[in-house]
Structures are given as C-alpha cells and as structure tokens.
Amino acid sequence: xxxxxxxxxxxxxxxxxxxxxxxxxxxxxxxxxxxxxxxxxxxxxxxxxxxxxxxxxxxxxxxxxxxxxxxxxxxxxxxxxxxxxxxxxxxxxxxxxxxxxxxxxxxxxxxxxx
Amino acid sequence: xxxxxxxxxxxxxxxxxxxxxxxxxxxxxxxxxxxxxxxxxxxxxxxxxxxxxxxxxxxxxxxxxxxxxxxxxxxxxxxxxxxxxxxxxxxxxxxxxxxxxxxxxxxxx
Numbered sequence: 001x002x003x004x005x006x007x008x009x010x011x012x013x014x015x016x017x018x019x020x021x022x023x024x025x026x027x028x029x030x031x032x033x034x035x036x037x038x039x040x041x042x043x044x045x046x047x048x049x050x051x052x053x054x055x056x057x058x059x060x061x062x063x064x065x066x067x068x069x070x071x072x073x074x075x076x077x078x079x080x081x082x083x084x085x086x087x088x089x090x091x092x093x094x095x096x097x098x099x100x101x102x103x104x105x106x107x108x109x110x111x112x113x114x
Numbered sequence: 115x116x117x118x119x120x121x122x123x124x125x126x127x128x129x130x131x132x133x134x135x136x137x138x139x140x141x142x143x144x145x146x147x148x149x150x151x152x153x154x155x156x157x158x159x160x161x162x163x164x165x166x167x168x169x170x171x172x173x174x175x176x177x178x179x180x181x182x183x184x185x186x187x188x189x190x191x192x193x194x195x196x197x198x199x200x201x202x203x204x205x206x207x208x209x210x211x212x213x214x215x216x217x218x219x220x221x222x223x
Contacts, residue, residue: 042213
C-alpha cells in the first residue's frame with residue numbers, strides 16, 4: 001500500500017513570496033490533515049478535511065494560509081505571502097475516518113523562509 | 115505552551131530500558147498515542163492506548179497510563195541504536211489531536 005505522498009520535500013523562498021504544497025493521501029482515506037511542525041516542537045494541526053469539506057480550521061492563519069481538497073482526494077496548502085516565522089515542516093496525514101482512527105503521515109515539506 | 119508535556123532529551127545505553135514520560139491536561143481525552151519520528155521522516159505511530167485502559171504491551175513496548183495523574187509513559191525494553199529518534203506523545207478527543215514537543219532519545223553503543 002502506497003503511503004501519503006507530499007511534494008516538494010524542500011522549499012526555500014524569500015519572505016513575502018508565495019508557496020504551495022501538495023499532498024496525496026492513502027487511497028480510500030476520507031480524512032486529510034495538514035500540520036505545521038516548527039523546529040523543536042510537536043506538530044500543530046492547521047486544517048482537517050473530511051472528504052472535500054473542512055472539519056476544523058480553527059488554527060489556520062486565514063489571512064495568509066489557504067487549503068483546498070476539491071475532489072476529496074489530493075490537497076494543496078498555500079501560503080501567501082510568507083513570513084519568516086512560517087519556516088517549518090508541513091506534514092500531511094490521512095486516516096480512514098475521524099476520531100481515534102490511526103493517522104498516517106507523509107514525509108513532510110521543509111519550508112525555509114529567508 | 116504545549117498542553118502535552120514531555121522532557122526534551124533522554125540518553126541510554128544499548129540494551130538498557132528507556133522510559134519516556136508524558137503528562138497531558140485533558141481528562142476527556144479518549145485516545146493517547148506514542149509516535150516515533152526519525153530524521154527527515156514523518157511521524158510513525160508506535161502504539162496507542164484507550165483512556166479506559168491502564169497498560170498495554172506490544173513486543174518491546176509497554177505503555178502505562180495513570181489517568182488520575184494524567185501521566186503516560188512509554189517503556190522500550192532492550193533499547194537498540196535503531197530506536198534513536200524523537201518520540202511524541204499525543205492526546206486525542208473527537209477530532210482534535212494535540213502533540214507534545216517530543217523527547218529526543220539517544221542510544222549509545
């Protein structure tokens with residue numbers, strides 16, 4: 001079974017530029033999550049999708065971050081414009097359902113904003 | 115600060131047991147998890163425990179839960195160099211999962 005795929009693996013941009021990350025969850029997984037992991041910290045949930053609907057985006061900085069999962073499969077996370085404090089690893093995870101279902105994590109995209 | 119707290123570092127010798135501790139704050143959490151993260155990789159679920167259990171054993175891993183004190187521990191028996199990684203404790207209630215900052219385990223030969 002293929003795991004969660006993310007691209008790119010690394011990205012370096014200057015502040016005020018835009019960036020987009022892509023995630024392809026495990027086939028058949030209805031729930032998709034985006035996490036931000038700042039160096040030395042645990043992952044923090046940014047947004048959760050159930051199929052193509054948003055379940056929780058309370059921690060998403062909506063003035064600069066946006067995410068979509070149009071067909072209930074792949075998802076993109078965008079930052080526009082980026083700030084220095086956005087430097088982090090962005091992790092995508094998927095699960096069959098919600099609640100206590102095991103979340104499978106992708107390798108992450110490491111973003112460096114200079 | 116984090117709702118879930120862990121010590122940041124632990125160093126053990128190969129063959130010894132490792133015990134990683136975690137405290138959480140939400141007594142309503144229904145699941146508690148231990149994840150492992152190796153350099154450059156995503157998080158891998160090691161084990162989890164339901165909040166109505168007090169112990170779970172899975173091969174070299176033993177999870178102990180003290181619900182009264184909101185304390186969770188992960189014991190790794192016969193620790194190997196391949197166990198060197200960052201270990202994250204996480205609590206979950208409904209759709210919300212909260213992670214600790216992670217404990218970096220270093221195993222010395």
